[in-house]
Amino acid sequence: MEKLYTISVFTENNIGLLNRLTIIFTRRRINIESLTVSETEKKGISRFTIVVKCTEDMSRKLVQQINKVIEVLIAYAYDADNMIFSEVAIYKVNIEDPAKLTPIINLANEHGARVMYMEPGFTALEKTGTIEDLMSFYDLLKPFGLLEFVHSGRIAIHKQRIPAHELYHAEELTEYEQVLN
């Protein structure tokens, strides 16, 4: 059965690595639902969070192939039940009619969104949450006139108590690999 898997990949921060990882997916005709890359708290180590829809068997094979990439320190995949995750969205809302401003601000407050920017004509709201949260807020704002909408890829951490730095520092990852995969 296909479902969403979040693959976390810790890597050396090397040129070309993004390409090396994405070809693993394209070659197997797996569409990447979202991809986020950033440097970790440790300089020189990047973290990729890749969301894909596939079978469990495929998620395991993808992780094995990713782990074969030399610069990859460790990779693992989890389904939604075993991850804590979030995304951020920015909504550009029309406020040409100033009367709409108050209901929009109220709506934002109710849903834990924040006003990032405002100028005569439009405002930008920011909200974090799961993609479902973000989309239902989108639906609420739509009647006011949405000028632009963007949401990030997923970022995620797993529910194991292992400190991340232990993972990518360890010489022998055997024990962790068994816990994680």
Added chain:
Amino acid sequence: MLNNKTMGTTVQNDTLKTMQKTAAQRKISGSEALMMALVAEGVDTIFGYPGGAIMPVYDALYDYRDKLNHILVRHEQGAGHAAEGYARISGKVGVCLVTSGPGATNLITPIADALMDSVPMVCIVGQVAKALLGTDAFQEADIMGMTMPITKWNYQVTSADEIPEIIAKAFYIAKSGRPGPVLIDVTKNAQFEQLTNEFINVKCNSVRGYRPKSNYTYEQVEKAAELINAAKKPFLFIGQGILISKAENEVRELVEKTGIPVASTLHGLSAFPASHPQYVGMLGMHGNYGPNLLTNEADVIIAIGMRFDDRVTGDLKRYAKQAKVIHIEVDPAEIDKNVKTAVSINADAKEALQVLLPLVRKNDHSQWHAKFNECYQQEIEKVIQNEIYPTQGGMRMGEVINMISEKSKGQAALVADVGQHQMMAARYYKFAHTNSFISSGGLGTMGFALPAAFGAKVAAPEREVIAVIGDGCFQMTIQELGTIAQNKLPVKIVILNNNFLGMVRQWQEMFFDNRYSFVELQNPDFIKISEGFGVKAKKITEREELDSAVEEMLASEVPYLLEVVVEKEANVFPMVATGASVDEVRLQ
């Protein structure tokens, strides 16, 4: 030479200063550092082809001719396959050196080939200067992007200072774990530039995040031994991993200690003596009848150093479903990839076998062996007899290979190209010496054999190296006859000429209603071509000539080409057709 430790604490400050000064005075270029790094890695041979973006390296090479034997090929594809042949016969890393742009793109096929067949290879490729990257400069090609999916690792060097460390890393990655090709793209400025410090001989023994070592528990091995000891119909599969990890003796011990029948994949050939009574033959599409048929009868399959390629398994849904599979494999990504295992041991073959051996015991498998014998008798009757001892018609490929096998007493290294002749070479040569079957299996690259053969000969001059090549394949890399002649590399070349792209023709005959669509070749005069290149050659057309022609070829101390005109429309059997199950293997 400085080394890291002395640099650290013990050396006095002023001593260090003078040392650095002399280093600066010596002015080592990136190119010379590259030469020194190659020598430090124990490289003795480079297969290459010069050009604009690699000229500083070739200039440095001029001073290293006594240490590094450079073999000038006729096409970069030849350099790549030669490096593969060199690596396959010796287990050492094959090295090639080419220029940017077309030089680099011409290497793509051998690189892809080496990845598929786990061949350790380091390709050093010139690149335009760093400042010109991305400007569509003359002979600029994004070889990093192009080879990313087909290398084990690739890296672009843009400054001379990186060279010693990167070369050491390249060799370590290429040969450790499951071997594979590494490409190092060196920009021209890095070749010209001087190193900031003196050349330091770095050794690479580990790379962060890269764990090529075995990863298994003793309990897993115990579980494997339990299955083996309890099995009624155990069946051992061996692959190229046995050759790579040099586990031939351990496999033999396992086989003899347990009494289990053993079959080989195409690339595992020669890891186990073909004449051994427990050897039952080759697996796969054109493998032996018994091994294919009885794969679906075995209760325990022990697969070592092989990857259940689709040419071995046929239809996976109907493959060995009744068997408990024990998979010993160094690449964790191969485990459970195609065939689900009962026990997996992610380990180097030799290491795992050494742990396993004391735990297994002898069982009587004579009835099980009798089944293999029965199958073999059927195969002899229906296929083999007529293939190696035909009484009528044109010469058969099998009889040629059988003749070569007998005359060379199974001691030669066979380098086979791709097609019917390849399958015949694999089927009918009785390998008695390890590391003796070199062919392109995973990628099936026509044109592989001629360059791979001379590459193998360079690595193992003491071995008799015989290339077995089809008339189609020969014309893909025929220009390498020039390399063979210039370097006086006494390889023997057997052209099995059926005037057809025979393997494709066989499929058209069997599966496409005899519609021969572009498979007949109008061939040139191979003898004239060969002689034109300076390679002694002979053509035979009659069965009566075969015996003495093979003898003459084997006796030759110079490169020698023997063209054998064979039956035009003969087929290779047994065969597991694409999509069929292994137990549907056909004898005709």
